[in-house]
Amino acid sequence: MPEQWTDGLNPPHGGQLVNRMAPASEQAALQREAATLPGWSLNHRQLCDLELLLNGGFSPLQGFLTQTDYESVLSDMRLANGLLWPMPITLDVSEDFARGLNVGDRIALRDPQGLNLAILTLSDLWRPDRLLEARQVFDSEDPTHPGVAYLLEDSGPVYLGGTLTGIQAPVHHDFQALRQGPAELRRLLAEQGWQKVVAFQTRNPMHRAHQELTRQAARQTGAAILIHPVVGQTRPGDIDHYTRVRCYQHLLQRYQGESVRLSLLPLAMRMGGPAEALWHAIIRKNFGASHFIVGRDHAGPGKNALGEDFYGPYEAQELVKAHADELGIEMVPFRKMVYVAQRGRYLPAEAARSDETVLSLSGTELRQRLKQGEEIPDWFTWPEVAAELRHRHPPRHRQGITLFFTGLSGSGKSTIAEALNARLLEQGQRRTTLLDGDVVRRNLSEGLGFSREDRDRNILRIAWVASQISRHGGIAICAQIAPYADTRQRARAMVEAEGGFVEIHVSTPLATCEQRDRKGLYALARAGKIKGFTGISDPYEPPKDPELTIDTRDVSPDAAVDQIIHYLEQAGYLRPRHLPRDAANEEAETRVPLLDRQLTVR
Incomplete structure (x- = not known):
């Protein structure tokens, strides 16, 4: 087995970091060549991998793994030459891009703005068993694992391996x-x-x-x-x-x-x-x-x-x-x-006596406190650190939130969403943006059809816009059918990275929706003139655990809005209406009790 490290602080390969950047004198010529080559636009993960491949952070790797190295890493956590390396570093691409590529080809690797960063000389092209990779690397096939989820849901089906020649390091404008x-x-x-x-x-x-x-x-x-x-x-x-x-x-x-x-x-x-x-x-x-x-x-x-x-x-x-x-x-x-309260300092847990009061707060608990607007105790962090966290995660009544309505066509979700938007604007507490399904189709998703792929794409576009509204402290109100549970979950994850997410299932039954049928769509679908219509010839997967469930057979739009406003007040996203503004501000800064996940309105 080859020696993994040499003496001192030196990495493998004769004590040299594997730096793949071309000399400055060659970079202009490489840029000209890259402009003529087929180019792959790197996603965020690939961009991070490329940077550490180019600067030697991933020494001893010379580039993205070959198939032989990849299979060796999966089976033994070692490269084919025996050097220890536990994580497959691969370039996954689409079938469309891989079509027509051959071993020996050179490919330009670009950042999302189109800047040429490196040239990959292709040595391998294969279609991996991604489920096997998940089992071997993560010891799991469970898509709740982020690594497994990327492999099975987001990664391209074709892997490219080969050596890299760096043209320019990825650009960072921060820190x-x-x-x-x-x-x-x-x-x-x-x-x-x-x-x-x-x-x-x-x-x-x-x-x-x-x-x-x-x-x-x-x-x-x-x-x-x-x-x-x-x-x-x-x-x-x-x-x-x-x-x-x-x-x-x-x-x-x-x-x-x-x-x-x-x-x-x-x-x-x-x-x-x-x-x-x-x-x-x-x-x-x-x-x-x-x-x-x-x-x-x-x-x-x-x-x-x-x-x-x-x-x-x-x-x-x-x-x-x-x-x-x-x-x-x-x-x-x-x-x-x-933290040992009696001594006023931090100690290893085993050093605290049984008669002493010990305190701790996990990262998960901290994030929950920030999300709920709860106090961050002084014993836990320094005041200046707490201030930075509070600046990024303000009290709930100033946090962004997405209200995500889902339900069958004719269920009443658009009507409730419009009424809610008007009520919030009337109150004047928060800035709102209404993203109605039909309006979004015309302005954001024009040209998309109603295949499963296009419907997913439409929902995820809406979710991205909503996430940006939430990120900047606004309220996004989204009203669309969103029939598929996994797509709604992806939308939730996208939004929750930036703010709150409240799923509102407008659960009005199909029969009632058909009776309303103001647009005549159900009749056309029953007659076979509209294909893939949700509820008739295409499924609707009801949410299993929404924050709110509303059946409009028994609830008027105004009453539904009252229930939603009540939920938002209880959750801290709105100041209670019965309190004077100053008192409401004071209350919103204090602890907000956790809510039961689901509230059913009939």
Whole structure:
């Protein structure tokens, strides 16, 4: 088996990082060549992968994996030459793009704006078994796992492998002083005389417990601290990296006289648990770390469809520790830190006495508090960090929200949505945008048909617009049939990354909708003149757990609006109408009780 690492801080291959950028003198000619080549526009994940392939963050990789290397990684967590590598780094493309490509072809890889970043010399083209990949890499076929979901729902069916020639690094306009590649960061660490460096991986804001943890790791190892957060692609619903980096910068000021550096990692996480932890360790070795903190359930994706953890709590630590000698990087286990009220400071959980009051708050609980507008306790984080989080996640009455109506044609959803929009505008508390299904079809989705694919595309376009409205604190009111449960779930995930989401099922039965039939559509569908009509010749999949259910046989539009307004007030998205404005403001800043998930209106 080949040696994984050489001495000191050096990575494989004779102590050289695998930098795939062409010399500056050749880049103009490569740009001219790339303009003549077939080009693939990289998505966000592929863009992150390309950057770390080009700058050496993914050393020893020379490019996107060949089929032989890919199959070896899946079966043994090693490249075909025996070097340890646990995560397949592949370029997935569409069938249309792959059609006509041959081994030896050169392909331009472009960012979403069309800028040529690299040329891939194609050595392999194959159609993988993505279900097998999910099982081998993530030990799961459950699509609630983000990595599995990407493989089975979003990835292209054809993989391209080959070597890369970099033309230009991906462009970043934010936090440029904190974006060091492996070679630059290793040089900076060496200039500071840091022989030992302990790296801390995070995709969340850091708080007082994390600071104390890194301090203890530094004292334990005699190392300087490298805070190395992921700012590429993380788990859906995570706090955006702009907010997180500002939090890290504030926290940095709380390290008094200690050797600590902040640098950003443009990694696309797979949330792959143990395999991902091993991958993170290799990457941090490439960036100059001698030690790496591995957490409990490191890079875990949360719960599966059965409500169980995907991985054991210490599997990641065990796997990294088992390969530590081969990697040449020492694993430092993440110790659970708790706040001991009697002593007024953080300690490892095992150091607290049984008669002492210990306090802790998980990342999930923090996100819930931010979402609900609840207090962030002083013992948990520093005031300046809390202020940044509150700026990004204001009280609920100022948070964006999408009200997503779904139901059969003629169910009354558009009528209720219009009445709700008018009522909210009358009250004047919030800015609203009404995205009615028919109006959107004319203005946003003109040209789309009514196939399953086009219907999904239409709903996801609406969801994207709604997410942007929510992101900026507005209320988006969407009214469309949206017949398919999985598409509605994708819409929810898209919106919840930016704000709140309330699904309102207008459950009026088919028979009543047919009786109304003001447009005559049901009659045409029954006569076979309209194909694929929802409820007649195409299914409608009712929501299983909507926030609100309204049957308009028994509820007038005004009464339905009253119920929705009541729900929004209870949830904190609107100030209660009976309170004076100042008192309402004060109440909205305090704790908002969690609501039962479903409210049925008949």
